[in-house]
Amino acid sequence: MATNPSPSAALPIDAALPGLLAALDAGPSAVLVAPPGAGKTTRVPLALLDAPWLGAAGRIILLEPRRLAARGAAERMAATLGQRVGETVGLRVRLGSKISRATRIEVVTEGVFTRMILDDPELSGIGAVIFDEFHERSLDADLGLALALDAQSGLRDDLRILVMSATLDGARVSRLMGDARIVESEGRAYPVETRHTERDPNRRIEDAMADAILRALRADPGSVLAFLPGQGEIRRVASLLAERIDENIEIAPLYGALPPAEQDRAVAPAPPGTRKVVLATSIAETSLTIEGVRIVVDSGLSRVPVYEPGIGLTRLVTARASRASVDQRRGRAGRTEPGICHRLWSEAATSALEPFTRPGSPAAPSTHSSRGTCVTASTRRRRPMWRCP
Structure with a gap:
């Protein structure tokens, strides 16, 4: 645990x-x-x-x-x-x-x-x-x-x-x-260096995250905690990384539908002489400290439930995470030692994020459906999810 x-x-x-x-x-x-x-x-x-x-x-x-x-x-x-x-x-x-x-x-x-x-x-x-x-x-x-x-x-x-x-x-x-x-109460977080790399909106989030994780592994020591919107993206990033990383690096998915034993394996410290890449949803934002993790790679996206009154159902959409949420994610890198946080958006874009997550509604005007499309609030046009900003 x-x-x-x-x-x-x-x-x-x-x-x-x-x-x-x-x-x-x-x-x-x-x-x-x-x-x-x-x-x-x-x-x-x-x-x-x-x-x-x-x-x-x-x-x-x-x-x-x-x-x-x-x-x-x-x-x-x-x-x-x-x-x-x-x-x-x-x-x-x-x-x-x-x-x-x-x-x-x-x-x-x-x-x-x-x-x-x-x-x-x-x-x-x-x-x-x-x-x-x-x-x-x-x-x-x-x-x-x-x-x-x-x-x-x-x-x-x-x-x-x-x-x-x-x-x-x-x-x-x-x-x-x-x-x-x-x-x-005062905290006890270690300093975290934040590095911004704006993502090309024409690239799939899975490709951009896999490249960012590999760059982070090459640049600094320590295990990696990467935040992705859902288990589908986690599986695809895991597949991309499996072909490109060393044998001494373990890939560990972490999301709510996993059996408890696999969740425990994901948050356990990496064995001596090895590193770990934990691919997680927002489940890892709070209440967890994973020993050895000093690098966070944040997609800036989160999957949230949104109630649709017209049909009387709640559906999942992928939206930009709130500022409070990305700050929580960044803090994961500084729980046990000084760390580094890689963000896949520009520094200026952080100020445009919603301050806090609002229940039942997306955290930003532009949202991404879990079925592979996004809905832009201003035009209500649907586009393939990988084309969303």
Whole structure:
């Protein structure tokens, strides 16, 4: 799973914990803004276990945007306590759970929480709900927060709600939560050099990414984490690289549909004397530290769900990632040592990106369909996806 410091190692978030505990003692809600690598995901729930407002039997729900992040967080917290998942720290995801009577922290995915609160609007026995990585702004997370706030105002005035993120508009979320107190933490990221190479719009994204990854491998030591919009692009880039890289470089796909064992293999450190190229979707933006990765290659694209009211269905489109998203990706290169981030767009284009991802809508006016076409918002014309800017 993700590599993290030893349980006894100090983390940047530790300095912010007294202020966070005081904020939740004084009021029912708080917002925590902490950069990647601060340790908020695994330190905060454990720190809240002894809070007087939680009580001896109260449980904490920690929401994660993806199953991989949920498994990693549960395993890390359980290891910190010297236990296995299913004891004090439990896991509840689609098609599987590890929960016992001793469980006091439940790590769940956002969709699971929605079902939990719809089944039990009062959230009986739950003292706190923590929304982690809220900047990703999924519809499930927004709905879950709305339902939790509704329960807090109408049924459970003692329920604590905490929203955490690395790249979050804290003031805006604070107002949404009734002017909740904002607590900020310093990060511990290493410096990352950013290099821009504008992609030829007439080239397929897979070809451009394969060339960029090969250039990065030749130019600098260390393993590579490359961000692609979806598993189709990952498979095609893997095929292109397999014919052109050395035998001591391992290619490891990483996306949500992979079996857990293959996801674990992708985030495990490369064997001694070898390097790794992890080809990932946005699943690797947060809550993961892959030992040895000091190079990030970012396509600048992300696949997002968009609701079409005319047909009453949600479809996946490929869109430009938000500025918060690409900043998260860049930060992956500086988690364990100084790193390098290669971006396949011009430096000036970064300022034109949406500041944050908006749930249920593309992050930029020009979007790319997962079926190989793109839709330009101004003209509604469809073109082959590889011709999109």
